[in-house]
Amino acid sequence: MTQDDIFTFKTKPKVLVVDDRQAEREILHKLLSKLDVEVHSVDSGQAALHQLIRDEYTLILLDIKMPIMDGIETARYIRTNPITENIPIIFLTAYDQDDIDVLQGYKVGAIDYIIKPINEEILLSKVKTFIRSNLFEKQKEYEKILSELKLKNEKLKQAEREALDRLEEANVAKELAQQAQRKLEEQKGELLRHTQNLEQFAYVATHDLRAPIINLDGMVKIFEKRGYVNSENEEIFHRIEHSVSRVKNTLHDLIEVVTAKEALADEIFPLSFQKVFDETIEDLEIQIKDNDGQITADFTQAPTIHYIHRFLKSILQNLLTNAIKYRHPKRRPVVTVRTEVQGNTVYLYIRDNGMGMEPHQKEKVFGLFQRLSSDGTGKGMGLYITKSQVEVCGGNIDFTSSPEEGTEFVLSLPDMKRKTNEKK
Template sequence: MILIVDDIKANLIALKKILELQDLEVEAAESGEEALKKILKKEYALIIMDVQMPGMDGFEVAEILAGSNRTKNIPVIFLSAVNKQKNFIFKGYQTGAVDYITKPVDSDLLILKVKTFLKIYQQQNELLVIKDLLSKEIEIRKEAQENLEIKIAARTNELVTKNEELELKNHELQQFSWVVSHDLKEPLRKIQMFIHIIKDNYLLQDDKAKDYVNRTVKAAERMQNLITDLLEYSRLSATVRPEKVALDVLVHEVITDNDHLIEEKKATITVHNLPTIMGIPSQLRQVFQNLIGNSLKFTKDGVPPIINIRSERIAKRSLDSEIQDDGAYCRIFIQDNGIGFDEQYLSKIFMIFQSLSDRKIYEGTGIGLAIAKKIIEKHQGLITAKSQVDAEATFILVLPLQLNN
């Protein structure tokens, strides 16, 4: 059961409708005081609460919940249309909230977070049950006969280890809860749906059955690509020793890896004067693979792709830095003549699971540019892009020649 708290009734009705469409049980309270009364009478798995309310505000309610053993583990998500400053957000987390979302609310993102925190809450409760069982098991073993002490110790150690593993998995779930998203589940649902259709309606080898099978295979491929990209994204947190990387050589290797697609699309790729820098070769290869791959993918019908990659030395870590022949940074341009994009969505393209193009036409997972951004930032660099719809797109990288410790 979810409790939503807001002093504006229209907000309650809208939010309640969004959650109920996901088959979630919801109750509403129009003030902090009413919310506390409901919480005293009933167990809630999640509370979504406005910050600014007459009487008792959201922060006060959260502090009261955090001070009670019965309610301190209930996840609280703050919603605010007014208090968007960093100090209010910081205070929200200080009072024990698990998230602070500013209005207007993206309903898809809210649903994703709600389902994730509900699952975390459920697992935390399961963990508490296991801890309780562990304590009882230890007490029972302590009362057993002396000749069973060795077995008791072994069993207890095993239970403690299992408990630690569960706590670790719970922590990992909180760290990577964003993985549980619609894009990850959607291919699986399609696989299940089409397989059932084939099983129930198309037992003979006719054209329609083949079509469903082909769709199932495509869905499985998308799922595999998504999982692969997610693994690549998660691995970026690992610490790897940097080494000298000749970007000119690295980019030509990426071009060679894509020679079949380049030949198929009759693409022309030119590479000019790329420097040697300190970095992690496999990760930098991934950046250029994603950027060149996008330039080859997002092309105009009947227009052979033309991709130009060049660099220049600059004075400082800035996208607009002046050119300096002996500068400590390089600025790299990857320019193409593809379909482009509207620059008002520039920040969106580097977010995980975001794609500005129709995935029915241009297949992809929406993770490639997020991976590129994370790698560039890990290399103490910057990345941006300039483009127009139906015109060329230029991705700009700024990277240091030497990495700071």
């Protein structure tokens, strides 16, 4: 149903008068003008068929006696067209028994007849009846439209409700997302607090542990320096001294672990590998001598790097210590150190002829508190620290090893040359 249909309903009902005689047409016009209808008239059956296609009529007044195509034939055509088949027809006829017999053969309701001369009262009453019944039809149609409209409104409302529901759902989803976001923020904050607590803990632990250990270490030294050690207490004194030194070293390593987590930009300086290597060898002198070790270095391929001194020294110290510590029991330790450069990265190779490792030990090597051999001494933090110190500066550490043959560590160390702050 469209707007036009509703509009059509509101217009006056149209009545088509079909008669070949003008006088008759004028009379009918005049009589029908008393009703609230619009009257069109044509002078032949053919003209009627044309007109019926052009306009929509509520009622047809059809004269039977017409030349060429009479009313009966015209009606037959009207009835065969689906557009016009349901329009009621009132035939106009002079009293003729044959005609009346034919007319009575038509279906009742859709058809009627008026005998000429036309009686005004009968004509108007019949026309009114048909118009009214048509109006009733129209009304029903209107109600149908209304109920359809109502249904459509209902559907629209339903759609609106659904849209509101969707909106509500969207709001709920948004709220959930916001809740999740808030939770994430909370967790972030909590994580930050944990990290801060951990830092605080590390600070307190290192200070509060370090202070008494410094005291203990100092007292032990003074005790010895003052000559209080004698044959009676010598053994127990050295056990105390050894224990203190163990705690001191463990704490030192713990501090390295904690401080390796941060690399400060203003700690980066151009470093000579040879110089840092020489310092390290000096520190390890006794260890090397005791094991009859031979350590050689070749830094000609990459003599310098921008790096953090304490890290580079610690890296060399740990790896060289390990090379000596995990020596092969049947041969003299021989260690070679060399560097290579590729683009912005310096590769540091440290190769030994030590006892080597089984392949399955590989992943354990860099773990915290991981010592691979009961022969070795130490706390097993060395390689963990080394890995932290390499990785915090964007580098990488790996090794290849075969049991009984030796190990080669390969470190990639990105040159940390500062790009900014090149002021004079």
